[in-house]
Amino acid sequence: ICCLDADDMIAESYFMTAMKLVAATPGVNLVYAKQQFFGEWRWQWVPPELQVDDAIVRGPLPVMTLFRRALWEGTPYGFDEALPKGHEDWAFWLQLTRLPLQHKRIDEFLTLYRYKKESKMRNRQRNNPEVPRLMRCLFPDLYPVRKLLIDHHVLLLPNGFTEAVQMDVSVSQHLHPHRAAPHLWVGMILEAKGDLSAAATAYSRSRVVAMPYDWQPTFRLWRVARRLGDAEVARECRDALVRLWGEDQLAWYSTDVDGPVVSYVDTAGKAPKVNASLQNSLLLWQDSR
Known part of the structure; x- marks a missing residue:
């Protein structure tokens, strides 16, 4: 599976290069490449080798990362729709860290991400x-x-x-x-x-x-x-x-x-009066266990 936003691009050789890599290492279930930013700002990103700590602190892999369908099906929520205002991709990568991953990075700049100062993501970072x-x-x-x-x-x-x-x-x-x-x-x-x-x-x-x-x-x-x-x-x-x-x-x-x-x-060390609604909620929780 490859998730590609409408305003981003991938190199023509991306899929074929990834297929060759997977064929040489059959257990691989996640492949990503170096990323070129273009548009209103141009720079290059070399994603680090995937580590749980990186996913927690630094955020997701490139959205164009290739992964096997079994990984998508192995996450409980995929791109989690319960999360307000985005970061679904980051939440997805965090779910993946719970699964057995065998990943490879292609050491070529084969994914291209369009940078916009007024993008949805940057507006969210400012406003939410x-x-x-x-x-x-x-x-x-x-x-x-x-x-x-x-x-x-x-x-x-x-x-x-x-x-x-x-x-x-x-x-x-x-x-x-x-x-x-x-x-x-x-x-x-x-x-x-x-x-x-x-x-x-x-x-x-x-x-x-x-x-x-x-x-x-x-x-x-x-x-x-x-x-x-x-x-x-x-x-x-x-x-x-x-x-x-x-x-x-x-x-x-x-x-x-x-x-x-x-x-x-x-502070007085006394047990205050029990709240009836909370007591009912407590009983409901105990019954559910």
């Missing part, structure tokens, strides 16, 4: 800086916990979500109710607005459908339950996080980026 943070929330198994907590912190700041992204997140939640991330994003939007009860409901929904390794909805529900005074739900969430990380690691992760340590009991 939260999108990469939302994308990282899709991969709690790949990104460090602390990195994602910093993303959460920034998203929860005033204007952490632009209005356009808020609208897209709402649509994503409607179209993908069985995905954890859209509910998580909605919860953060509501938490940032101070609607903690609605945020708790969204986090609970996210928790019901989250993968076992996805700690984010449990962590956010823990924080919100504390603020709502629901000691029982907060304690259950904290216990789940302790089972996942241990006491010492949770103490580290519970430190906000600006310093203060978050406790799961109130």
